[in-house]
Amino acid sequence: MQEGMIERSHPFRQNGISLISQLQQIQQEHGWLPEPELRRLSAATGEPLIEIYRVATFYKSFSLAPRGRHRVTACCGTACHVRGSAGVTREISKLLGVKPGGTSADGRYSLETVNCLGACALAPLVVVDGEYHGNITPAGTRKLLKKITGPEAGNGAAAER
Amino acid sequence: MEALQARLKTPADLERYRAAIKAKQETITHRLSVCGGTGCAGGGSARIRDYLQDYLARRGLSARVALRFTGCLGLCERGPLVIVSPGEIFYQKVTAADAAEIVDQTVLKGELVERLLYTDPLNGEKYVSANEIPFLKKQSRFLLGDNWRLDPASIEDYLGLGGYAVLAGCLDGLNGAEIIARLKASRLRGRGGAGFPTGIKWAEGREAPGDQKYIICNADEGDPGAFMDRSLMEGNPHSVLEGLIIGGYAIGAGEGIVFVRAEYPTAVKNIRLAIARAEEVGLLGEDILGSGFDFRVSVSVGAGAFVSGETSALIRAVEGQVGEPRQKPPHLAQQGLWKKPTVVNNVETLANVPLILRLGTESYSGIGTASSKGTKIFSLVGKVNNTGLVEVPLGMTLREIIDDIGGGIKGGKRFKAVQTGGPSGGCLPASLLDLPTDYEALSEAGSMMGSGGMIVMDEETCMVDLARYFLAFLKEESCGACFSCREGIARMLEMVEAITRGESSPGQLELLEELAAVVKEASMCGLGQTASNPVLSTLRYFREEYLAHLVDRRCPAGVCRDLISFRIEAGICNGCGACRKSCPAGAVEGKKKEPHRIAAALCTRCGICLETCRYGAVLKE
Structure with a gap:
């Protein structure tokens, strides 16, 4: 490793705020990381844009695309998995017409999977717009999503972005 | 409680304040x-x-x-x-x-x-x-027992229960070397996974040359199905903070950092509040309780990467970089955060510190087994009756934890396996239920203590699918720096996926074992070195289940979708139509009040018909 590469660690902390924290602030403000903001950050900190993207793409919580107005999060931790979260996620994906990690073309729904929310007693667990719903079964997904899909209860109608 | 007028300046101030809280x-x-x-x-x-x-x-x-x-x-x-x-x-x-x-x-x-x-x-x-x-x-709730007695937002509640008395005692009467000697004598081992003796780690940090040192609390709990650290941070943040301050004092660090996952917003909030309150009353900051010891703590919020729980990767994440592990040496005790000597301890480890110093090393090391001292918090989850957090003396058998505390298997089903140690651990079968939860015993059995996840599985859990699940997790979370880990996990996943689809051959198992051994040997950090454990332990204890997939093209647990089918038993079906209406694929046909059928070509094997049928007419084969 070149000496210069090791020495790079310090500039990451501009005014005592790490690059990660700065990206978290941008994400908190916009809900995702828009490119113009990242360019601005690069100009302000002197950090090459590619380094900023390297960090932004490494961590799971950063999103490089806007997320849907309704956010559905399916927990796929081990406890949820052994209680059938894979089937639940599959049904939600079909109903919303969105693959895990994706957002519908109309920007209505995002479906995310997470590794564990630590509420294993409620497994399998699905979070819809911040609200926890426990013990969800494949058959229960349609009813669960009615709140955000409306009565038409999509059958994968919305095309993926 | 009336607000404190001025910072506490001496241990006597602290005791007066405590007395006022108790009176109130x-x-x-x-x-x-x-x-x-x-x-x-x-x-x-x-x-x-x-x-x-x-x-x-x-x-x-x-x-x-x-x-x-x-x-x-x-x-x-x-x-x-x-x-x-x-x-x-x-x-x-x-x-x-x-x-x-x-x-x-x-x-x-x-x-x-x-x-x-x-x-x-x-x-x-x-x-x-x-x-x-x-x-x-049946638990020994030394660490969790106070949770119901305190409001995590209230430093007064913690003080009312005797909190920070140990810190005051350390600052007043013990030097760093004496604290470390007691910790060594207690034989406390790290609760984050590897089980390294905490006293030795602190001694290395103390002995490392340099006047600027750091101590980091690792609250980047990434194991799926594990939430012990989260619960400590959320429920009793001051106990963790007290351990961190004592650690800072013992190794001679001026700054502490709590690295916590963004997925744990309440833990972030509670630890921040705890730090702010400790600063206000004078238990953090300059000249703590008149001892001349200065110590500050900041919070660093992680952005979500399992591998960042590895200590060298964690330090990079704290620095704001990509959280990838690096080669050691240099060890963190010599070159850690900002290249200064750094000690990284897990949340539960730190919470044990005030406990050990309060109980005394002799009483503390009376808890547990010869090589594993104290209690351990497990998150007991999965197909068990009493899902929850369990704190028991190390060495309690798996059976006692699962049956006596956990209340056995849900729905009267049969126990099949318990998975400990998260994605780095392994699956243990019923024949090993009398194994003690001891660092060595678990490792010898092909699993590990890990951070304390304990996932119980019944006959409806497919062990091949579980191996696939962990491999998929690890493939996603591997940072990709080592070829063996990046490519090895991906290839193992392909092979196991083929088995779950019934598209493999028996010789593949030997190849899988060979590859698993290489990934273990050739990877740099703990993630790669343990990535094969879920595969190897399931192959070791549940080989016949792999063979059922390979030879008979059958998934005995009824999980792997390509190997199962659904059928309606005409003799039981009364044609109520519930399954027909609920089937999202439109695969169920039949007239009202007449037995229904499932069109195999349309069926996606989601199982909704089975779940919907109230008469038990839908069969999974």
């Missing part, structure tokens, strides 16, 4: 502790708290009844939980509608609300006091 607490006649842990909060416990608060105010009881929104109380399965003291009356499955009755009956009249009491699923007995419930009674 004597005016309280009853306490209501509403569990705010993730499980209970997910079940709506915040509303219960609001209703109780409202109702207490309306009844004019706010001054003498203390209401707390606490950290995890343990028995998540029966949440939301409320404990009423005196009497430690344990109410479970509480709803907001029960709030008024709890106040009127129990607080005012001293009568029980019978329907909210806990009934044991095994012996059918009803229990009143939290201390009598088998789930809690």
Whole structure:
């Protein structure tokens, strides 16, 4: 490793705020990381844009695309998995017409999977717009999503972005 | 509690303040502790708290009844939980509608609300006091036991229970070397996974040359199915902070950092609040309690990467970089954060520190086994009756934890395996249920202690699918720096996926074992070195299940979708049509009141028909 590469660690902390924290602030403000903001950050900190993207793409919580107005999060931790979260996620994906990690073309729904929310007693667990719903079964997904899909209860109608 | 006028300047100030807190607490006649842990909060416990608060105010009881929104109380399965003291009356499955009755009956009249009491699923007995419930009674809750006694937002609650007395004692009477000697004598081992002796780690940090040193609390709990650290941070953040300050003092660090996952917003909030309150009263900052020791703590919020729990990767993440591990040496004790000597300890490890110094090393090392001392918190989850957090002496057998505390397997099913150690651990079969939870015993059996996840599985869990699950997880989380880990996990995943589809051959198992050994040998960090464990342990103990997939093209647990099919038993089906209406694929056909059929070509094997049928006419084969 070149000496210069090791020495790079310090500039990451501009005014005592790490690059990660700065990206978290941008994400908190916009809900995702828009490119113009990242360019601005690069100009302000002197950090090459590619380094900023390297960090932004490494961590799971950063999103490089806007997320849907309704956010559905399916927990796929081990406890949820052994209680059938894979089937639940599959049904939600079909109903919303969105693959895990994706957002519908109309920007209505995002479906995310997470590794564990630590509420294993409620497994399998699905979070819809911040609200926890426990013990969800494949058959229960349609009813669960009615709140955000409306009565038409999509059958994968919305095309993926 | 009246706000403190000035910073505490001496240990005597602290004791005076503590006495004032205790005097004030004597005016309280009853306490209501509403569990705010993730499980209970997910079940709506915040509303219960609001209703109780409202109702207490309306009844004019706010001054003498203390209401707390606490950290995890343990028995998540029966949440939301409320404990009423005196009497430690344990109410479970509480709803907001029960709030008024709890106040009127129990607080005012001293009568029980019978329907909210806990009934044991095994012996059918009803229990009143939290201390009598088998789930809690059989534990040794040294670390979690105070959760219901304190509001995590209140430093006064922690002080009222004797908090920070150990810190004061250390600053007043012990030097760093003496503290480390006691820690070594206690034989505390790291609770984050590897089980390295904490005293030795601290000694290395203390002996490392340099006047600027750091101590980091690793709260980047990434194992799926594990939430011990989260519950400590949420429920008793000051106990972790006290351990961190003592650690800073012992190794000579001026700054501490708590690295916590963004996925744990309540933990982030509570630890931040704890730090702010400790600064206000003078337990953090300059010249703590007049000792001349200066120490500050900041919080660094992670952005979500499992590999960042590895200590060298964690340090990079704290620095704001990509959280990838690096080659060691140089060890972190020599070159850590900002290239300064750094000690990284797990949350539970730090919470053990004040406990050890309070109990004394002799009493502490009386708990546990010869090589594994103290208690360990496990998150007991999966197909077990009592899902929850369990704190037991190290060495308790898996059987005691799963059967006696966990209440056995859900729905009367048969135990199949227990997975410990998260994605780095392994699956242990029924024949090993009498194995003690000891660092060495678990490793020898092909699993590991890990951070304390304990996932119980029954006959409906497919072990091949589980190996696939962990490989998929690790493939996603591998940073990709080592070829063996990046490519090895991906290829193992392909091979296991082919097995779950029934598109493999028996010779593949040997190839899988060979590849697993290479990944273990050739990877740099703990993630790669242990990535093969889920595959190897399932191959070791459940080989016949792999063979059923390979040879018979059959998934005995009925999980792998390509190897199962659904059928309606004409003799049982009464043609009610429920499955037809619920089938999202439109694969069920049949006239009303006549037996239905499933069109195999259309069926996606989602299992909704099986779930919907009330007559047991749908069969999975």
